[in-house]
Amino acid sequence: MKVAEFIDTAVAEYTIAHTTPPDDLLRALTEETHRLVGDDDTMQISPEQGTLLTMLVGLVGARRAVEVGTFTGYSSICIARGMPADGRLIACDVSEEWTSVAQRYWDKAGVSDRIELRLGPAAETLRAMPREEWIDFAFIDADKAGYPVYYEELLVRLRPGGLIAVDNTLQEGEIVDPAAGGNVPGMRAFNDLVSADPRVTSILLPFADGLTLIRKN
Numbered sequence: 001m002k003v004a005e006f007i008d009t010a011v012a013e014y015t016i017a018h019t020t021p022p023d024d025l026l027r028a029l030t031e032e033t034h035r036l037v038g039d040d041d042t043m044q045i046s047p048e049q050g051t052l053l054t055m056l057v058g059l060v061g062a063r064r065a066v067e068v069g070t071f072t073g074y075s076s077i078c079i080a081r082g083m084p085a086d087g088r089l090i091a092c093d094v095s096e097e098w099t100s101v102a103q104r105y106w107d108k109a110g111v112s113d114r115i116e117l118r119l120g121p122a123a124e125t126l127r128a129m130p131r132e133e134w135i136d137f138a139f140i141d142a143d144k145a146g147y148p149v150y151y152e153e154l155l156v157r158l159r160p161g162g163l164i165a166v167d168n169t170l171q172e173g174e175i176v177d178p179a180a181g182g183n184v185p186g187m188r189a190f191n192d193l194v195s196a197d198p199r200v201t202s203i204l205l206p207f208a209d210g211l212t213l214i215r216k217n
């Protein structure tokens with residue numbers, strides 16, 4: 001069980017034990033991902049995040065969604081499952097190897113017809129999309145340096161009332177450590193940008209590794 005270390009472990013485990021768990025298919029994907037990448041499997045979202053994504057997509061009534069950072073497919077399956085049969089998810093990633101696993105699991109989950117994979121740097125993929133307000137739901141979970149660009153390119157295409165969910169916004173709690181390096185200063189600037197943006201209403205949830213929900217006004 002993966003729990004964020006900055007949240008009291010017993011409390012985190014309790015919340016997970018009282019959240020709808022993943023099904024056998026998602027469990028099998030987690031196991032295969034671990035066999036493939038070892039400890040890098042922490043790139044995969046946690047099961048409780050998956051449950052939340054499916055719920056959010058349904059609550060927004062999303063039929064058009066975009067994901068930035070697909071990896072082996074866990075979050076894309078959770079997003080696709082929240083949409084109706086005619087829903088469409090565009091999944092962006094740079095890795096042919098990892099997304100080939102995703103594609104196999106999309107087939108097993110019966111959601112292949114709802115998901116279109118676009119391989120290539122996500123900034124270019126997003127910029128090539130129609131610059132109209134057509135997206136209902138988006139999930140950002142890729143290279144952290146790209147977050148400000150992904151946010152801006154998605155927000156201009158998001159319909160009012162649409163939702164962007166952004167992962168890893170607490171950086172394992174290091175976000176409040178002024179001495180922290182790596183991705184932390186950039187993530188802090190991103191969080192400042194979002195929370196001061198008058199175009200949106202946002203909330204940074206102390207959940208998993210920090211999940212920010214951003215609704216377009």
Ligand SMILES: C[S@@+](CC[C@H](N)C(=O)[O-])C[C@H]1O[C@@H](n2cnc3c(N)ncnc32)[C@H](O)[C@@H]1O
Binds near residue numbers: 068070071072095143
């Ligand atoms: C944290 S993982 C995504 C995990 C995924 N959401 C899941 O639930 O398993 C980040 C992914 O972003 C991809 N990535 C990194 N840089 C990228 C870029 N510039 N454009 C698109 N994808 C990128 C990586 O190949 C990797 O698969």
